[in-house]
Amino acid sequence: xxxxxxxxxxxxxxxxxxxxxxxxxxxxxxxxxxxxxxxxxxxxxxxxxxxxxxxxxxxxxxxxxxxxxxxxxxxxxxxxxxxxxxxxxxxxxxxxxxxxxxxxxxxxxxxxxxx
Amino acid sequence: xxxxxxxxxxxxxxxxxxxxxxxxxxxxxxxxxxxxxxxxxxxxxxxxxxxxxxxxxxxxxxxxxxxxxxxxxxxxxxxxxxxxxxxxxxxxxxxxxxxxxxxxxxxxxxxx
Numbered sequence: 001x002x003x004x005x006x007x008x009x010x011x012x013x014x015x016x017x018x019x020x021x022x023x024x025x026x027x028x029x030x031x032x033x034x035x036x037x038x039x040x041x042x043x044x045x046x047x048x049x050x051x052x053x054x055x056x057x058x059x060x061x062x063x064x065x066x067x068x069x070x071x072x073x074x075x076x077x078x079x080x081x082x083x084x085x086x087x088x089x090x091x092x093x094x095x096x097x098x099x100x101x102x103x104x105x106x107x108x109x110x111x112x113x114x115x
Numbered sequence: 116x117x118x119x120x121x122x123x124x125x126x127x128x129x130x131x132x133x134x135x136x137x138x139x140x141x142x143x144x145x146x147x148x149x150x151x152x153x154x155x156x157x158x159x160x161x162x163x164x165x166x167x168x169x170x171x172x173x174x175x176x177x178x179x180x181x182x183x184x185x186x187x188x189x190x191x192x193x194x195x196x197x198x199x200x201x202x203x204x205x206x207x208x209x210x211x212x213x214x215x216x217x218x219x220x221x222x223x224x225x226x227x
Contacts (some may be wrong), residue, residue: 004157033213045158045205045218052213091157095212101146101165102173102218105158 002027004094006106013082020079021109023092027040031097034075067099082113117142121206121219128196128226136191136222138206146209147189149181152201164189196226
């Protein structure tokens with residue numbers, strides 16, 4: 001069975017600084033998808049970034065980028081130029097490419113951006 | 116506006132009283148799922164659907180039912196709610212497997 005681990009329950013960063021959130025996963029699959037979702041205090045869940053395992057290139061969305069290390073089963077999220085609006089829970093998630101549509105989420109990292 | 120509409124946002128009910136949480140999406144998405152979110156546990160998948168009349172269990176299906184009679188709707192039914200089903204519930208939909216979810220705004224359910 002697949003598992004997703006976020007080992008940092010809470011983090012903080014100064015406004016305008018860079019922060020990296022870690023995520024590791026365990027799977028025997030070769031093809032899969034990885035995601036980062038953001039949940040601000042409003043509780044709305046928002047897709048931040050996605051990565052397809054068969055693509056070597058790390059995904060980037062504006063100030064958000066990932067460091068995808070397939071062999072190490074690591075999928076960290078880097079937030080550059082942190083803004084107060086980045087304060088949120090961040091969840092890493094995994095899904096197989098085929099078969100069942102089971103989606104596995106990590107337990108989340110609470111990020112606080114300090115003014 | 117493309118969205119997933121989930122109702123109600125808040126619900127307090129008593130043990131054993133059947134309830135339904137509605138979920139509707141207007142994006143013609145194939146895939147829909149229900150999750151519950153509990154502190155320290157992240158989001159756990161209850162049920163999912165890959166198309167009309169196609170549903171399957173997630174990781175925590177006990178005590179829940181779903182149906183997918185139309186593509187846009189995916190209601191979650193609690194036939195006999197119990198206090199351990201007190202949680203924050205999310206409905207989500209996706210156009211395809213790897214595209215990522217669009218989430219509803221959540222339902223805070225309290226069972227007393």
